[in-house]
Amino acid sequence: xxxxxxxxxxxxxxxxxxxxxxxxxxxxxxxxxxxxxxxxxxxxxxxxxxxxxxxxxxxxxxxxxxxxxxxxxxxxxxxxxxx
Numbered sequence: 648x649x650x651x652x653x654x655x656x657x658x659x660x661x662x663x664x665x666x667x668x669x670x671x672x673x674x675x676x677x678x679x680x681x682x683x684x685x686x687x688x689x690x691x692x693x694x695x696x697x698x699x700x701x702x703x704x705x706x707x708x709x710x711x712x713x714x715x716x717x718x719x720x721x722x723x724x725x726x727x728x729x730x
Contacts, residue, residue, distance in 0.1 A: 650663070650727035662678075684716075685716060
């Protein structure tokens with residue numbers, strides 16, 4: 648399943664997640680944001696269960712913002728699971 652999410656409250660504009668039939672993360676693509684950091688996060692997420700990734704990243708903030716790119720990835724994953 649491929650799911651695209653429009654990010655809000657962060658520098659990045661969108662997140663696309665690809666999950667397999669076992670809800671494991673096959674790929675994550677984030678448009679915008681901090682390139683190097685997001686490449687690292689995306690590499691770490693591959694093969695991880697979506698539920699575990701959500702648990703680890705949900706609620707992370709960026710500076711004074713109430714959200715972050717990892718939090719937005721968690722929101723994208725949650726919405727993908729809800730489909």
